[in-house]
Amino acid sequence: MSNAKRLTSTVTSESTVRLDIEEFEIPTPGPDEVLLEVEASPINPSDLGMLLAGADVSTVSKSDTGLTLSLPEGTIDGLTGRLDVPMPVGNEGAGVVIDAGSSDEAQALQGQVVAALAGGMYATHRLVKARDCLVLEQGTEAIDAASCFVNPLTALGMTETMRLEGHSALIHTAAASNLGQMLNRICIDDGIALINIVRREEHIELLNSQGAEYVVNSSSADFRDALVAAIAESGATIGFDAVGGGELTTEVLHAMEVAANLNDGEYSRYGSTTHKQLYIYGGLDRGPTMLRRNYGMAWGVAGWLLPNFLAKIGPERSNELRQRVAAELTTTFASSYSDKVSLESVLDIDGMKNYSQMSTQGKSLVCPQL
Numbered sequence: 387m388s389n390a391k392r393l394t395s396t397v398t399s400e401s402t403v404r405l406d407i408e409e410f411e412i413p414t415p416g417p418d419e420v421l422l423e424v425e426a427s428p429i430n431p432s433d434l435g436m437l438l439a440g441a442d443v444s445t446v447s448k449s450d451t452g453l454t455l456s457l458p459e460g461t462i463d464g465l466t467g468r469l470d471v472p473m474p475v476g477n478e479g480a481g482v483v484i485d486a487g488s489s490d491e492a493q494a495l496q497g498q499v500v501a502a503l504a505g506g507m508y509a510t511h512r513l514v515k516a517r518d519c520l521v522l523e524q525g526t527e528a529i530d531a532a533s534c535f536v537n538p539l540t541a542l543g544m545t546e547t548m549r550l551e552g553h554s555a556l557i558h559t560a561a562a563s564n565l566g567q568m569l570n571r572i573c574i575d576d577g578i579a580l581i582n583i584v585r586r587e588e589h590i591e592l593l594n595s596q597g598a599e600y601v602v603n604s605s606s607a608d609f610r611d612a613l614v615a616a617i618a619e620s621g622a623t624i625g626f627d628a629v630g631g632g633e634l635t636t637e638v639l640h641a642m643e644v645a646a647n648l649n650d651g652e653y654s655r656y657g658s659t660t661h662k663q664l665y666i667y668g669g670l671d672r673g674p675t676m677l678r679r680n681y682g683m684a685w686g687v688a689g690w691l692l693p694n695f696l697a698k699i700g701p702e703r704s705n706e707l708r709q710r711v712a713a714e715l716t717t718t719f720a721s722s723y724s725d726k727v728s729l730e731s732v733l734d735i736d737g738m739k740n741y742s743q744m745s746t747q748g749k750s751l752v753c754p755q756l
């Protein structure tokens with residue numbers, strides 16, 4: 387009986403990416419598992435990474451079974467681990483438990499709306515371990531719970547990291563993103579100074595209308611001065627950069643150094659002793675990261691990834707963060723979507739140009755039951 391569907395992405399040895407909808411038998415849950423009828427799963431930048439594997443959307447064409455895209459030259463070397471293997475797509479999502487295994491934990495979820503970070507959520511049905519389900523408050527709609535994990539926990543992870551590493555204020559780039567708007571609300575609620583860096587004037591207004599204290603525009607002529615002034619006033623010494631490529635990383639480190647020197651007063655040829663930390667946590671610009679090293683010797687640049695952070699803080703603290711997300715799902719951690727797409731419309735050429743943009747307030751939601 388073939389009565390469930392899921393979307394797969396396959397990197398082929400011919401340097402192409404094949405997107406297909408695969409049919410499979412609706413599975414029966416094991417003792418500790420539940421079966422979700424998936425209702426909603428967001429298309430986040432990380433999902434686009436798995437779906438498109440870095441292929442350029444302009445190369446897309448129809449194939450017999452779905453779509454094909456070409457990979458840029460040389461990129462296949464980094465993808466050998468997934469060569470010719472159809473990979474399920476969709477990190478997280480929410481739905482209704484329609485079947486449950488025999489364990490008490492699984493049985494308790496029967497009929498409930500739950501969210502999960504299980505992978506393979508662009509599917510009509512998905513088996514999930516009962517212990518991995520986030521049970522939502524009574525009356526929560528699956529659509530409101532679709533983005534429960536990746537962005538909310540990353541935004542919370544930023545303020546946690548800030549505190550754990552002894553900083554008291556932070557800087558965030560691409561700050562009008564869904565995640566950025568969540569971080570802004572967390573910082574307002576928790577009394578943390580946050581400097582939001584955006585690249586469009588209208589996003590200054592957007593964040594100001596949501597109560598942001600510091601918003602600077604990296605495209606404006608006074609960007610450097612405005613950033614230094616905001617850092618000097620707030621005392622921010624840690625930044626989270628979603629852009630990664632280009633000049634922004636080095637600009638932020640330099641501005642932290644200038645602000646530290648303004649506050650320190652005393653000159654040292656080795657630069658300020660204030661440690662300046664920048665975490666690159668996204669790749670919105672895939673180009674090389676510029677580091678001009680005009681910020682003394684007390685600095686660090688590193689990658690930051692949610693699963694690594696959760697492993698570091700351990701299950702107890704991770705669970706506390708998850709519970710905060712569940713309790714503030716429609717306020718602090720609300721996401722906005724521009725449209726809902728079916729599994730079939732993920733394989734629509736015009737639709738792909740739309741959902742792959744990664745623009746502010748342009749996120750699409752996959753609704754496999756459509």
Ligand SMILES: NC(=O)c1ccc[n+]([C@@H]2O[C@H](COP(=O)([O-])OP(=O)(O)OC[C@H]3O[C@@H](n4cnc5c(N)ncnc54)[C@H](OP(=O)(O)O)[C@@H]3O)[C@@H](O)[C@H]2O)c1
Nearest residue numbers: 431540560562563564565628667668670690691692745746
């Ligand atoms: N490391 C982790 O564990 C982790 C976890 C979750 C999310 N993330 C990252 O968090 C970021 C935000 O995710 P999201 O789902 O909130 O995004 P989103 O809502 O889709 O918004 C994307 C934002 O990025 C901006 N943007 C796109 N390309 C840009 C560029 N080249 N330079 C500057 N800004 C650019 C857009 O602004 P415009 O409207 O101006 O284009 C928009 O505000 C992503 O990079 C994602 O990969 C990382």
